[in-house]
Amino acid sequence: MFPLEIIESGAPPNEARGILILWPSTGGNARSFRIRDSELLRDGLRLIRFNPPSHGNSGGTYDPKTAITLLDEYLKGKNYLKKPLYGIGHSGGGAALLMYAQKTTFRKLFLLSPILDSVLSLKYLYESDSIEEFSRLLLLPNLSDSESPNKQILESLATPDWLVSGEVDHLSFPVKNVRIQVDSLATFLRNLFLPGFQVEFGVNEKRTDVTIFLPAEDKWFPKKQTVDFAKRNEFRFLEIPEAPDHFFSHSWLSVWKEIKSIGWD
Known part of the structure; x- marks a missing residue:
């Protein structure tokens, strides 16, 4: 079995009121998102930085469905699924969290330019x-x-x-x-x-509170498609004007500020 890098921080497991999962973009690294432990402790959140196969120090070759199964098994093994779940996902990671939310209840998802259709x-x-x-x-x-x-x-x-x-x-x-x-x-x-994946419509059957963040310009996925998808599913969507591209270069702290203003309740 290949090594899987999952980094935990924040509130101690037995004291955490909720579990926050961070899933990076395809080719990204969950370590790159700056979140202070002091903020996690204040909000009672246990942060799970998930680097799926072929990301960060995780081995193997990435496949969204396999990665979802691996994360699910990890959370079950830690007994974390009994606590409220929250998620932050970027690009392909955002799409994977939406797919995972079809089988597991999340209280809130915060998604940065999710790739809703890989092809x-x-x-x-x-x-x-x-x-x-x-x-x-x-x-x-x-x-x-x-x-x-x-x-x-x-x-x-x-x-x-x-x-x-x-x-x-x-x-x-x-x-x-x-x-x-x-x-x-x-x-x-x-x-x-080949053939690729699509996030199906009707993903909000579990009534998850979803916020989608969009950059000023996105060359990796058409923003209109994302906005239409958000409207159909009654998702909140916000543009981050200072985010110049799909990767939200130099603007993560602006996104994190918006996430905190929306809150965890």
Whole structure:
């Protein structure tokens, strides 16, 4: 079994009034979100920083469904599911928390630009000529673009043809950089995009209080789709004007301020 990095902090388990799960973006790291222990203690929250497979120091190759099962097993093992659950998820992590919320009751979810449809996200990157932002997240360090396997990655993902053909076997090699580590890039692409995942409508059957945060501009997923989705499901949505992009660069503290103002009750 591969190692799984899950970092806990905040209120002691036996004293916590609620469990806050933090799920990063695909290729992100749960360690990067600044949340003070003093704030968690004040609010009585136990923070679970969840790095799913291939994120942070977790091994394996990422697959949303498998990651949800792993998190669920961990929370059951810790007896945390008996306490109120809260979640913060970014991008693909936000989508995963929405999917998890279909089977497990959350009191509140705070989602930063959730990727509601993985294939649509890639098509949107192609349409906006921004696909290289995605491709470069997968490159091996200390290699030029003209060296293998970086050359293969950039050339293979330069057009959306592979989304139609499903031909990714030639990318069956490991990738490890500061953002992501996978045993097989081909398996990673299959898990996320062939055929991909969609967050189904009607996810709010459990009446979870959901807030979606949007940046000023998002090249990774169409904001209109997200707003329409929020309206259909009666989710709260807020734009963070100082957030310049999908990654909410240099604006996490603004999001955290909004989360605290909404509160945990």
